[in-house]
Amino acid sequence: MKFLFDSDTWQEIYGSIRKNKVRTAITIIGVLWGIFLLVVLLGAARGMENGFNKLFGNFATNSVFVWTQSTDTPFKGFQEGRRFTLTMNDIDVLKSEYSDEIKLLAPRNQTNNLIIKDFKSGNFKVSGDYPILDQIQKKQLLYGRFLNQNDIASIAKVTVISEDMYKQLFDKDEFPIGQYIKINSISYKVIGVYKPSNTIDFDGDCAYVPFSTFRKVYNTANKVDWMMITAHEGTDIEQMESDVLLTLKGLHKVHPDDERAFGSVNLGKEIGKITGFITGMQFLTWFVGIATLIAGVFAIGNILLITVKERTKEIGIRRALGATPKSIRQQIVLESVFLTTVAGMLGIIFGSVVLFLIDMAFGQGEDAALINPTVNIPIILIAFVTLIVLGTLIGLIPAHMATVVKPIEALREE
Amino acid sequence: MIKIEGLHKSYPIGKDSLHVLKGIDLHIKEGEFVSIMGSSGSGKSTLLNIVGLLDGHDEGNYFLNGQLIKDLNEKKAAILRNKFLGFVFQSFNLISYKTALENVALPLYYKGMARKERLKVALDYLEKVGLKDWANHLPNELSGGQKQRVAIARALVTKPKVVLADEPTGALDSTTTDSVMDLLKDINNEGMTVFVITHEEEVAEQTKRIVRLKDGVIISDEFTNAAKAI
Ligand SMILES: Nc1ncnc2c1ncn2[C@@H]1O[C@H](COP(=O)(O)OP(=O)(O)O)[C@@H](O)[C@H]1O
Numbered sequence: 001m002k003f004l005f006d007s008d009t010w011q012e013i014y015g016s017i018r019k020n021k022v023r024t025a026i027t028i029i030g031v032l033w034g035i036f037l038l039v040v041l042l043g044a045a046r047g048m049e050n051g052f053n054k055l056f057g058n059f060a061t062n063s064v065f066v067w068t069q070s071t072d073t074p075f076k077g078f079q080e081g082r083r084f085t086l087t088m089n090d091i092d093v094l095k096s097e098y099s100d101e102i103k104l105l106a107p108r109n110q111t112n113n114l115i116i117k118d119f120k121s122g123n124f125k126v127s128g129d130y131p132i133l134d135q136i137q138k139k140q141l142l143y144g145r146f147l148n149q150n151d152i153a154s155i156a157k158v159t160v161i162s163e164d165m166y167k168q169l170f171d172k173d174e175f176p177i178g179q180y181i182k183i184n185s186i187s188y189k190v191i192g193v194y195k196p197s198n199t200i201d202f203d204g205d206c207a208y209v210p211f212s213t214f215r216k217v218y219n220t221a222n223k224v225d226w227m228m229i230t231a232h233e234g235t236d237i238e239q240m241e242s243d244v245l246l247t248l249k250g251l252h253k254v255h256p257d258d259e260r261a262f263g264s265v266n267l268g269k270e271i272g273k274i275t276g277f278i279t280g281m282q283f284l285t286w287f288v289g290i291a292t293l294i295a296g297v298f299a300i301g302n303i304l305l306i307t308v309k310e311r312t313k314e315i316g317i318r319r320a321l322g323a324t325p326k327s328i329r330q331q332i333v334l335e336s337v338f339l340t341t342v343a344g345m346l347g348i349i350f351g352s353v354v355l356f357l358i359d360m361a362f363g364q365g366e367d368a369a370l371i372n373p374t375v376n377i378p379i380i381l382i383a384f385v386t387l388i389v390l391g392t393l394i395g396l397i398p399a400h401m402a403t404v405v406k407p408i409e410a411l412r413e414e
Numbered sequence: 415m416i417k418i419e420g421l422h423k424s425y426p427i428g429k430d431s432l433h434v435l436k437g438i439d440l441h442i443k444e445g446e447f448v449s450i451m452g453s454s455g456s457g458k459s460t461l462l463n464i465v466g467l468l469d470g471h472d473e474g475n476y477f478l479n480g481q482l483i484k485d486l487n488e489k490k491a492a493i494l495r496n497k498f499l500g501f502v503f504q505s506f507n508l509i510s511y512k513t514a515l516e517n518v519a520l521p522l523y524y525k526g527m528a529r530k531e532r533l534k535v536a537l538d539y540l541e542k543v544g545l546k547d548w549a550n551h552l553p554n555e556l557s558g559g560q561k562q563r564v565a566i567a568r569a570l571v572t573k574p575k576v577v578l579a580d581e582p583t584g585a586l587d588s589t590t591t592d593s594v595m596d597l598l599k600d601i602n603n604e605g606m607t608v609f610v611i612t613h614e615e616e617v618a619e620q621t622k623r624i625v626r627l628k629d630g631v632i633i634s635d636e637f638t639n640a641a642k643a644i
């Protein structure tokens with residue numbers, strides 16, 4: 001190892017690198033390109049993955065939404081095309097029957113109303129909800145708080161409004177919390193302002209009021225518009241979806257094979273499709289990355305081969321002057337490792353710059369296609385070291401050949 | 415210094431082999447100045463390469479400085495070359511991207527001498543061959559005669575026991591030939607053994623002993639007038 005710290009070793013390497021400019025350039029470009037591609041590919045893939053993850057970020061990904069439509073099959077004396085609604089009874093039945101599978105169950109009632117604040121007004125959705133909604137789809141609160149159990153119990157006339165509603169109904173710099181707004185001519189106290197999710201969102205700009213208050217004010221009795229269900233970890237969510245629907249069909253005297261009576265969306269299934277896409281993309285990235293690395297290894301090996309070949313005569317001269325085979329091999333290998341290292345580092349730097357530019361171009365703002373396109377340093381280092389080690393091992397073959405032949409053979413080379 | 419007994423060497427050519435050296439006996443003592451003459455293809459270079467440990471032999475004994483050369487591994491050969499032998503080639507064989515000074519210093523690098531010291535020593539030897547002012551020139555900026563003088567300085571820099579020169583003047587005109595021969599004579603006068611190949615009578619005449627090869631055998635081995643004059 002001592003030779004590594006010998007300035008002469010480096011002097012020799014500097015001399016030969018300077019002399020063999022074309023070869024140096026080819027090595028550097030080859031390795032640089034490989035590492036560069038790997039960095040950019042992995043980074044872009046990671047960025048897309050992050051983007052997708054963010055898309056569902058504040059939604060429990062194991063959610064099922066259920067609502068009613070109209071029957072498509074006559075059953076038990078009922079005509080086809082019957083309309084019906086979900087009820088609180090359904091909620092209780094599902095909760096007790098599927099206590100092992102269901103984690104959260106949020107019944108919801110919604111309507112549209114004119115909302116007035118002093119001289120400003122607008123038409124918005126009003127939603128009667130339970131506090132658990134916040135657990136199914138996290139609400140990002142700018143001011144105040146979300147609904148709580150107390151609001152439900154006391155049937156409080158309180159509401160949580162969206163940022164846009166706040167901007168539309170309130171004066172600039174007016175603090176919203178504790179102020180009153182009129183929904184359908186009834187006063188509600190504003191207790192929170194939230195920022196709507198810019199990803200998957202069923203509510204949009206919506207005034208959330210306690211479920212109990214909604215029921216009382218709009219006289220909905222036992223009626224439930226639709227429900228959100230989330231499953232416990234490890235539950236087969238598709239199975240749960242079909243089981244729940246079957247139970248509901250039984251409760252509402254709907255034919256078991258009726259396709260239209262209930263509408264449902266299984267978010268888990270939708271996400272599964274995208275996850276599959278991401279997995280495929282990761283696989284592709286790795287495939288391309290590994291192929292690039294293998295190509296890089298052969299590039300290094302090949303360049304070493306050429307190096308040794310075109311320098312056979314020089315090697316012969318050096319041997320005539322007393323160079324041992326070991327010193328020849330050391331020089332060739334060290335030279336290639338040095339070039340590869342420099343090229344690899346340049347590749348990492350250029351790759352990072354490109355990722356940075358990609359981030360600037362596509363990764364900024366709310367609807368970014370990519371988020372944080374970054375690479376794992378250990379992965380790049382492993383790739384880098386593999387490249388150097390394998391490339392060098394391959395290159396050792398010609399280096400070895402150059403030292404086993406008689407020096408005169410090397411000298412005769414023109 | 416160099417003792418050869420019954421040396422044979424063949425080159426394989428396809429299935430056949432070409433018998434080049436057919437039993438050479440030669441004894442060169444320390445401080446001798448010997449030239450080998452012979453027509454092209456008579457095996458002169460083959461002999462010199464074997465003497466220089468650049469090639470191996472098939473049969474016979476070769477003693478370098480009293481040491482029997484047999485089954486030598488490359489590492490040992492490299493060390494012996496570095497220690498005992500200096501080479502001068504017809505085509506100079508300088509490393510093109512190194513300056514004259516660096517070329518001369520290279521054998522000292524393999525000897526393990528520190529850079530500063532070896533550049534100083536190399537400069538002394540360049541001065542000796544009259545090229546001190548050309549120390550930082552690359553080989554392609556030098557004339558043929560200058561290149562050969564650099565090569566001689568390189569051969570001498572490790573203070574070898576034997577200098578081996580394969581047609582050192584073969585690529586030079588007559589005036590530069592004379593300056594190179596004068597150098598070799600100086601070296602020999604300092605006590606070094608010098609062994610040159612040439613096919614020029616005028617060159618051979620300046621050495622002290624002429625060995626004539628023909629078809630792989632020595633046909634004559636005589637001291638020259640130059641030797642008798644001393
Ligand atoms: N590596 C080799 N392989 C095959 N034949 C060779 C090789 N080197 C030399 N020869 C042959 O051996 C003979 C002697 O060559 P050489 O010693 O170079 O002669 P000289 O130097 O006297 O001209 C020639 O016929 C040459 O062609």
Ligand SMILES: [Mg+2]
Pocket residue numbers: 458459460
């Ligand atoms: Mg010859």
